[in-house]
Amino acid sequence: MRADEELMAAYLAGDIAAFDELFRRYAGLLLRTLRRSLGRDDACDVVQQTFLQLHRSRHDYRPGAAVRPWIFTIALNLQRRHLRDARRRPLPLDDEAAAAPAVAARDITDDLPRYVRGAVARLPREQQRVIALHWFDGLPFQRVAETVGASLGAVKVRAHRGYLALRKIFEKEPHDGR
Amino acid sequence: MAADDADDGEQDRDTERLLAAVRARIAAERGPAAWLRSRPTPQRVGLIVHALTVAVLLTIWFGARPDLAAYPMHRMALALGSYAVCLLLAIDQLLRPLHVRRDRAAGLVLGATIALPWALALLPAAVRTRAVSGAGHDDCVLVGLVAGGLLMLLLRVLDRDTGGRRLRLPLMGAAAGLFANLVLMFHCPIDRTPHLLAAHATSGLVLTLLALAAMSARALRGGPESL
Numbered sequence: 001m002r003a004d005e006e007l008m009a010a011y012l013a014g015d016i017a018a019f020d021e022l023f024r025r026y027a028g029l030l031l032r033t034l035r036r037s038l039g040r041d042d043a044c045d046v047v048q049q050t051f052l053q054l055h056r057s058r059h060d061y062r063p064g065a066a067v068r069p070w071i072f073t074i075a076l077n078l079q080r081r082h083l084r085d086a087r088r089r090p091l092p093l094d095d096e097a098a099a100a101p102a103v104a105a106r107d108i109t110d111d112l113p114r115y116v117r118g119a120v121a122r123l124p125r126e127q128q129r130v131i132a133l134h135w136f137d138g139l140p141f142q143r144v145a146e147t148v149g150a151s152l153g154a155v156k157v158r159a160h161r162g163y164l165a166l167r168k169i170f171e172k173e174p175h176d177g178r
Numbered sequence: 179m180a181a182d183d184a185d186d187g188e189q190d191r192d193t194e195r196l197l198a199a200v201r202a203r204i205a206a207e208r209g210p211a212a213w214l215r216s217r218p219t220p221q222r223v224g225l226i227v228h229a230l231t232v233a234v235l236l237t238i239w240f241g242a243r244p245d246l247a248a249y250p251m252h253r254m255a256l257a258l259g260s261y262a263v264c265l266l267l268a269i270d271q272l273l274r275p276l277h278v279r280r281d282r283a284a285g286l287v288l289g290a291t292i293a294l295p296w297a298l299a300l301l302p303a304a305v306r307t308r309a310v311s312g313a314g315h316d317d318c319v320l321v322g323l324v325a326g327g328l329l330m331l332l333l334r335v336l337d338r339d340t341g342g343r344r345l346r347l348p349l350m351g352a353a354a355g356l357f358a359n360l361v362l363m364f365h366c367p368i369d370r371t372p373h374l375l376a377a378h379a380t381s382g383l384v385l386t387l388l389a390l391a392a393m394s395a396r397a398l399r400g401g402p403e404s405l
Contacts, residue, residue: 020197027193044196051200055207056338057275059218074276149279 004067012058022067023051029137030075036117036132042082050075069149076129076148119169120162127162130155215338222273222336227266229332233325234361241321243367253304254363260298261360264290268353272333272346284345291352295359295382299374318366318373322381325361326354330385351389355382 002010002018004025010018027047034043053074061070120128126148133144134155145155207216217225243249267287274281333350358381366378 023197023200024193027196031192044192047196048200048203052203052207053276053339055204056216057219057277059216060275060277070277073279077276077279 005064008058008061008067009063012061012063019051019055022054022071026068026071027051030071032137033072033132034075034079036136037079038082046075046078046082049078053078066146068143069146072147073149115170115173119166122169123162123165127158127165130158131162131166134159211335214336217336219273219275223266223269226269226273226329226332226336230265230329230357233328234364237321237325237361237364241365243365245367246364249367250304257298257363258360260294261356261363264294265353265356265360267291268349268356269333272350272353273336273338276339284349288345288349288352291349291356292382292386294356295379296375298359299371299379301371303369303371318362318377319381319384321365322355322358322362322378323384326358326381326385329354329357330389347389347393348386351386352382354385354389355379358382358385 002021004022007018007022007025011022030047030050031043034046038046050071054071057074061067120131123131129148130144133139133147134141139147141152141155141159144159145152148155150158214222214225238246264287268291271281271284271287330350333353337346359378362378362381366373368374368377
């Protein structure tokens with residue numbers, strides 16, 4: 001399997017199939033990540049916008065630079081805008097959003113109990129992202145760091161603080177498991 | 179097992195549908211504007227800087243202030259230096275690609291860009307080496323609006339992302355106003371505070387208000403920005 005960076009270099013050289021492969025590699029992951037905070041339609045729109053911006057910015061790409069943080073930074077910037085424009089909470093977890101049909105039926109967040117999603121939504125946004133990628137997507141800290149564009153140490157600190165805060169929330173507000 | 183296969187199939191179909199939509203949008207990215215937008219960011223910034231430099235040179239060539247040679251250099255350097263630095267920071271913010279993480283100083287740049295012309299207008303008038311009449315310079319607002327409008331147009335063409343960063347339109351208006359004031363520095367010999375406030379800084383205010391009006395219209399429509 002070709003590395004992301006090879007695919008990006010190939011796309012810059014005019015290989016359209018390389019762009020398609022990058023899209024297929026990241027679209028599902030982006031949709032799962034975005035659907036935690038956006039509805040299905042908005043998440044799909046942000047994924048489209050992300051790859052359109054990737055195309056428009058292709059000549060800014062420096063050969064060899066990591067592609068994954070590039071894609072995720074675009075997506076997360078667009079996500080922030082969507083949330084702001086829609087005047088939504090950082091992680092709206094209302095019943096309607098949770099009940100929306102999933103692009104991927106195996107979308108992990110749909111399986112999470114409401115009290116977990118509600119608790120994560122109360123964390124600072126930086127901690128939400130790290131915990132979402134580490135806990136929900138099961139990414140190792142190194143990949144999380146690459147994805148959010150932060151150092152490994154910073155990501156571990158955010159995760160540690162986030163998990164501590166979650167533990168406090170769960171201890172303070174007992175739930176019935178739903 | 180069968181359910182998992184069905185899920186995989188559904189996800190694959192969704193991905194392919196999205197990919198087809200993205201391909202269509204990329205296929206529509208044609209023409210000179212799309213080509214300019216796709217230039218590397220340093221080139222886009224360079225293009226604007228070159229175009230603005232040409233605009234300033236044309237102003238000097240066709241309508242330079244009559245006291246240009248008599249105006250104190252340190253005062254000119256102070257004004258031009260602060261305008262140029264602030265303008266570059268604003269352009270850098272406005273053309274910042276989305277793969278670059280958000281700059282938390284954007285609000286600061288906006289504040290400086292708006293405040294600078296007003297702050298410089300409040301300085302005492304410069305002492306020239308010879309007296310110069312300000313008669314015939316009643317076109318400052320028009321010249322300022324044309325200069326600012328040019329910058330807004332360039333930014334609109336070169337911006338890859340017109341979808342609505344919160345500070346984008348106010349910053350665009352303020353930067354246009356700043357450039358209007360910079361051009362007027364070379365055009366108008368009157369540097370009394372009332373004139374600078376009423377005719378020079380006002381150009382910037384008008385452009386900023388226009389940008390804010392466009393932003394409000396967008397918010398009301400819930401659609402893309404009109405600028």
